[in-house]
Amino acid sequence: MKTISNLRINLKVPRVYLPVLLLATCLPIPLFGFSSFFVFVLTVTFFNISYSSSWNLLAYSGQASFGHAAFLGIGGYTTAIFTIRTSIPWLGLLLGAMASAFAGILVGLTCVKLREWFLALVTLGFSIILVAFTRELDWLTGGVHGLAVPSLLPSVNHYYYGMLALTVFSIFIIYLILKSKTGLAFAAIRENELEAKATGIDVVKYKLLAFTISAFLAGLIGAFYAHFMAYINDQIYGLDYSFLPIIISVIGGIGTIEGPIIGSALLRFISEFLRIIEPWALKIDPVVILIYDKIEPLVMGVILVAVIILMPKGISPWLRKYLMPKR
Amino acid sequence: MTRPLLLSVEKVTKSFGGLIAVKNVDFQVEQKEIVGLVGPNGAGKSTLLKIINRFYRQDTGTIMFEGKDISRLNSHQVCRMGISGTAQIAQAFPDMTAIENVSIGVLFGKPGRTSVNEAKKKAVEVLRFVEFSENKMETLAKNLNIAELRRVQLAKALATDPKLLLLDEVTTGLGHLEGERAIEIIRKIRLRGTTILMVEHIMKVIMGLCDKVIVLDHGEKIAEGTPKEVANNEAVIRSYLGESSDCSK
Numbered sequence: 001m002k003t004i005s006n007l008r009i010n011l012k013v014p015r016v017y018l019p020v021l022l023l024a025t026c027l028p029i030p031l032f033g034f035s036s037f038f039v040f041v042l043t044v045t046f047f048n049i050s051y052s053s054s055w056n057l058l059a060y061s062g063q064a065s066f067g068h069a070a071f072l073g074i075g076g077y078t079t080a081i082f083t084i085r086t087s088i089p090w091l092g093l094l095l096g097a098m099a100s101a102f103a104g105i106l107v108g109l110t111c112v113k114l115r116e117w118f119l120a121l122v123t124l125g126f127s128i129i130l131v132a133f134t135r136e137l138d139w140l141t142g143g144v145h146g147l148a149v150p151s152l153l154p155s156v157n158h159y160y161y162g163m164l165a166l167t168v169f170s171i172f173i174i175y176l177i178l179k180s181k182t183g184l185a186f187a188a189i190r191e192n193e194l195e196a197k198a199t200g201i202d203v204v205k206y207k208l209l210a211f212t213i214s215a216f217l218a219g220l221i222g223a224f225y226a227h228f229m230a231y232i233n234d235q236i237y238g239l240d241y242s243f244l245p246i247i248i249s250v251i252g253g254i255g256t257i258e259g260p261i262i263g264s265a266l267l268r269f270i271s272e273f274l275r276i277i278e279p280w281a282l283k284i285d286p287v288v289i290l291i292y293d294k295i296e297p298l299v300m301g302v303i304l305v306a307v308i309i310l311m312p313k314g315i316s317p318w319l320r321k322y323l324m325p326k327r
Numbered sequence: 328m329t330r331p332l333l334l335s336v337e338k339v340t341k342s343f344g345g346l347i348a349v350k351n352v353d354f355q356v357e358q359k360e361i362v363g364l365v366g367p368n369g370a371g372k373s374t375l376l377k378i379i380n381r382f383y384r385q386d387t388g389t390i391m392f393e394g395k396d397i398s399r400l401n402s403h404q405v406c407r408m409g410i411s412g413t414a415q416i417a418q419a420f421p422d423m424t425a426i427e428n429v430s431i432g433v434l435f436g437k438p439g440r441t442s443v444n445e446a447k448k449k450a451v452e453v454l455r456f457v458e459f460s461e462n463k464m465e466t467l468a469k470n471l472n473i474a475e476l477r478r479v480q481l482a483k484a485l486a487t488d489p490k491l492l493l494l495d496e497v498t499t500g501l502g503h504l505e506g507e508r509a510i511e512i513i514r515k516i517r518l519r520g521t522t523i524l525m526v527e528h529i530m531k532v533i534m535g536l537c538d539k540v541i542v543l544d545h546g547e548k549i550a551e552g553t554p555k556e557v558a559n560n561e562a563v564i565r566s567y568l569g570e571s572s573d574c575s576k
């Protein structure tokens with residue numbers, strides 16, 4: 001008779017070792033004496049990865065946020081205001097994450113009964129409301145002028161390692177959650193909400209939990225990002241920041257751990273490639289300079305459309321389908 | 328001989344817009360009893376089961392389970408109290424394997440703590456109990472056929488250790504042989520002492536399995552009794568012959 005151990009009882013949880021290994025190879029990069037611009041660009045890429053991962057966790061539970069920038073911004077503004085007013089370093093990161101988590105609970109509460117479209121629109125609305133508040137409360141937020149955010153670390157290289165650590169931390173936390181009972185509940189809700197309820201899953205509780213954790217991580221990342229950029233204004237709540245994790249996750253693979261890494265890396269690669277070939281393009285025809293800054297969004301748009309059509313689930317699931325045996 | 332009451336449905340009514348799907352229905356299920364729910368298509372059988380497992384909220388009436396009013400509870404709460412079952416249209420978590428599907432039931436469907444790994448071991452046991460194919464244990468639910476899917480759903484329901492099992496047309500859509508096997512499994516479940524409330528189309532199945540039968544027509548209970556009594560009941564015969572009671576009078 002077949003025993004349990006013969007069966008490959010192994011949850012189909014996204015593998016974490018590969019992503020972490022990949023990020024680990026980034027450890028020595030600043031030591032090689034690259035330009036600080038290059039290190040800066042990579043730091044932003046880590047930010048894209050970790051921030052998109054926080055969005056992707058929410059998506060994993062079947063909820064789509066179109067206003068995730070709200071959580072980023074709450075984290076950023078909280079630490080900016082706190083650090084400016086008290087001069088206490090670092091603590092602002094935690095406060096920012098907690099303020100964002102609290103906002104996540106509030107938004108989650110209004111959203112748990114909503115689905116897809118409506119949920120997405122409520123989160124978008126929330127980020128728009130925050131812009132209005134930020135502009136009105138200029139005694140606190142600096143209004144349209146924004147705030148200069150005190151630095152926590154002495155150099156770009158330090159921020160590089162900080163952001164890398166934050167990225168590995170986020171990915172590892174998300175991995176642990178997805179692997180646990182909670183992760184199974186998220187997946188069940190995403191795949192069949194009614195059946196999840198009928199099987200004893202407290203759907204409201206788990207949806208709220210997903211919102212809270214996702215917002216906590218986005219807030220933490222946003223807070224660190226604000227210190228890194230040394231400046232924050234209401235653009236942090238903008239559509240660019242809200243759509244960034246969606247585009248990255250859709251390209252890399254919604255609901256997968258490695259998706260945000262693949263998506264971020266691809267976007268970064270394209271934008272660096274365009275930057276490198278710019279002088280060549282100008283040599284061919286100097287008129288190109290007039291439109292060159294429009295080429296990047298255009299290329300991104302084309303890639304997004306192509307991925308959605310050719311690999312609707314994103315690059316990572318597509319690769320897996322071809323590299324791994326079918327079940 | 329009367330056994331302790333498990334479920335009591337009292338004056339339950341449910342309408343969808345203008346359509347009254349369940350009308351003032353009363354019935355009781357005793358412990359360890361197998362109760363059949365029959366009636367023509369659209370009689371309100373599925374709706375009644377969905378009210379009991381709290382998919383729907385009734386308009387009026389109460390439902391008591393083990394002496395407690397469950398009328399205001401949610402699906403996940405009554406599941407954890409011991410009510411679970413299978414839907415007429417087999418439901419699953421499509422991107423999870425058979426084992427994962429069933430382990431959700433073990434993990435969430437009953438009180439108490441279980442680790443994910445223990446839950447999976449338990450899931451395999453339950454899948455074996457419903458005679459699910461050994462070599463499909465790791466197959467994604469979306470790649471299973473209807474008969475296999477129904478077994479997964481049954482195993483998922485059983486994995487929650489139900490006191491009351493609700494079965495909605497478990498044999499519908501299955502071939503003859505598969506249907507027979509499904510009935511054998513229900514007999515096995517019965518031997519474990521689980522109380523069952525089942526909707527079934529085929530009269531022969533009901534006759535062979537049930538202690539008691541309730542007949543619904545146009546949302547109303549028109550008869551109740553042993554399978555034999557019901558089979559000889561005039562109103563039932565009329566409704567099954569298609570002469571709707573209100574039109575003919």
Ligand SMILES: Nc1ncnc2c1ncn2[C@@H]1O[C@H](COP(=O)(O)OP(=O)(O)O)[C@@H](O)[C@H]1O
Pocket residue numbers: 343346347348366367368369370371372373374375
């Ligand atoms: N969700 C719903 N919305 C509207 N009408 C419904 C819904 N579910 C069932 N009905 C209607 O209620 C009546 C009873 O349906 P149902 O309980 O499925 O019958 P049965 O299971 O006995 O065949 C039918 O007329 C059906 O069309």
Ligand SMILES: [Mg+2]
Pocket residue numbers: 372373374415495
């Ligand atoms: Mg039905």
